[in-house]
Amino acid sequence: MNSLTDQSGSSHGGSTPRSPFSPSSAHERHKGLPDSRFQRPLPNSSAPDPSSPGSMLHGGHKSHEAFQMKQGRFDLQAAKISELMKSNNLDNAPTQSLLSIVNGILDETIERKNGEIPQRVASLLRKVVQEIERRISTQSEHLRTQNSVFKAREEKYQSRIKVLETLASGTSEENEIATRQLRRIKTEKSKLEEKKKDKEEDMVRLEKENGHYNLEIFTLRRELETTKKAYEQQCLQMESQTKVATAGIEDRVKELEQMREDATTAKTALEERVRELEEMGKEANVVKMTLEEKSKAKEMEEKSELKNRSWSQKELSYRSFISFQFKALQELRFCSKSIKEEILKVQDKYTAEFSQLGRKLLELGDAAANYHEVLTENQKLFNELQELKGNIRVYCRVRPFLRGQGASKTVVENIGDHGELVVLNPTKPGKDGLRKFRFNKVYSPASTQAEVFSDIKPLVRSVLDGYNVCIFAYGQTGSGKTYTMTGPDGASEEEWGVNYRALNDLFKISQTRKSNIAYEVGVQMVEIYNEQVRDLLSGILSTTQQNGLAVPDASMYPVTSTSDVLELMSIGLQNRAVSSTALNERSSRSHSIVTVHVRGKDLKTGSALYGNLHLVDLAGSERVDRSEVTGDRLKEAQHINKSLSALGDVIFSLASKSSHVPYRNSKLTQLLQSSLGGRAKTLMFVQLNPDITSYSESMSTLKFAERVSGVELGAAKSSKDGRDVRDLMEQLGSLKDTIARKDDEIERLHLLKDINYPQRLQRKSLGQSDDFNSEAGDSQLSIEDDSRFQQDYTRQSRHSVTDGETLASSIDAEYDDETESIDAPSAEGRKTESIDAPSAEGRKPLKISDKPKPVTPRSSTTTSRPLDKLKQVATRTSNIAKATSGLSSPSSQGMKKTGSASNLLKSSKDSKRWS
């Protein structure tokens, strides 16, 4: 873009610069012309004298022949003038030359010929003025076109804003879906918990049943055993009885048989007697048997019959006794058989019940194992939920008692496996004095540095995937913050803290991935002491920007080896401010921040990612009154308290989704801004001194940590996520700014055209000098600077979003295309080239400018020193880049490779240390 004022390019001596319309003399004016930034070299630039009017016309034009220098004055040749009037040479002549012609004529006529203008010269003058007017109107036409193009583009951006807003509302729908999912997860979780309760109840019931069954089994067993014993005894008894009875019966049978035999023998004997008697009777008959003998025989017969009958009766009774005994024996056998069967049945029943019990016991065992699985699952779900919510992770670490501290009492009552911490109030022993806290993890005093790091390793590594991560250690002085973050003085590799391990790990992982992704790892170390930010690596006091939003320009060092890491850390630590307070000898009263910037380029897809890791060792959080300090120490403590409460305010306003987050309230929050917002993953180490003397400090630390652990920042996002709405919104914001700035610029140009040009002409015609000249010069400078800045800035922002075909970069590209097309008319309109284009090669599109600034006359030194100009441009560039810091990450601005760590080591020896 150019206007007639463009030609006033340089000022002469600063305070009273002159317009090319009103030079005091031709010599002076011609002397001024070469200074013009818009003067272009002639094709045969070796020959012409810049002071010659002819040189002001382009080669191929013949208008310069109309003038001839004669003893320092111009002569207008009649023939040449008419030739000029006839031809269309004037149309092709650059405006500068036309103005020179006018000035030449005016000089010639006013100074030499007392104002008399010959007819021909006057008509030439008129024609030249007409030509200039024509160009001005073309220019204004051009401006109008551009204005309408800008408006069209604004409408386009408005529609795009709407699209993006729709996109953003789409995101809120997604959020709703996520919330619904969360609710579902919660319901599932509560169901699981109910199930768990049911299972627990089942378990208790089963255990009770088990006990009951066991008891029953025991009683039954005992009963069985007694029955068995009784039965066996009975059996034995019966067997012995049977044996005895059988023996008795057998004896009786034998006896009876004997008796029968006896009876038979007696009978036979009796029969023999009877026969004998009969023989004797016969003999009595023969020999007169006596009566006595007969009666005796009868008696004996009767006796034997009686005996016979008694014997047969006895035999009968024995027989019935034997059959009865036999029946009893049979019954007994039957009984014993049925008892045996009964016992077998009972045994079967018990075996079945035992196996059922065994199965139930197995089930119970499974349920118990499942219960642990469910617990682990629950924990996993809880962590996933936390991740989804983007909660700040809070890890609590309890410091061990130090050697030489004596047998102190601890306030830590219990540390659970799942992040539970129970603290006991020493003044209230018993249940009332117990207070339970719950964090993501609690480390006992026995935990090692390696254990602590292994838990945060995934978080640290996510930096290599383009996440912003912030890890900070919070706690009172001497609670172990530095130990956790850095390690003890002169730490061995085993004692390395998070800083060393994180850097080393990132460096190592980046090495293993180097065939796929080319990573650059850079480190900055700063310290905030009394609200002043200091660069710990260069030792030079870093300047914080006035807007205070960005990371200070601390020197960044690339890390390419483990030894680099060690050297950088040791330099940083040496420079860190330490001194003593009443509480701790080696107490640091400054916040130290190690920032690791990672830039990765995917070698296959070419996409880029940026991540950064802030490792913050905060100053002690104890209250001022406990430190028993005054003077400087009191000031330090007040600064620490202020910045820590600012950190709390930021965290809690993020948690409450407040529209304003007070990042600017302290340097600490300003520095951590990029890692405390919704996109970052944040972890807090809460350090605890277990000594009972620190109970109240520990409690306030834990209460703060408890509040922090409930803070939801929203799910973290990787810089790889090209379609990130936030990025787009930021881009949109910056584009809106650009449009606003352009509007301002157009307005400013309109003003310059509408107001100043007629004034200048008027003044010119009145023969007055024009001070606006300098103002125009200034504004031109700012346009040019801004244009240059914008080119740099656009290059930078393109660099920062080289992530494939992100919508943001496509907008950027479109925007650039449009800018080109806007400038196209002037590119085509070669006739107006000398007005529009500042130089032959550099027809730079006007892209951006600051809002109109109050115009101050520029001193010759300011304008003539390119270094100063460069500095001004650089300052403005960094200001605007910082104002739009959301658009490009600090890392995206490219790593300022200040040198290798070993160079740094050398230079740091001479560098200014802060102590």
Ligand SMILES: Nc1ncnc2c1ncn2[C@@H]1O[C@H](COP(=O)(O)OP(=O)(O)OP(=O)(O)O)[C@@H](O)[C@H]1O
């Ligand atoms: N887990 C630990 N194991 C062994 N020693 C520890 C542990 N934590 C801290 N210490 C020791 O306790 C002392 C105080 O720790 P440290 O200096 O890290 O505290 P701090 O909170 O950083 O204090 P300050 O606020 O002053 O910086 C040191 O001597 C340190 O070595």
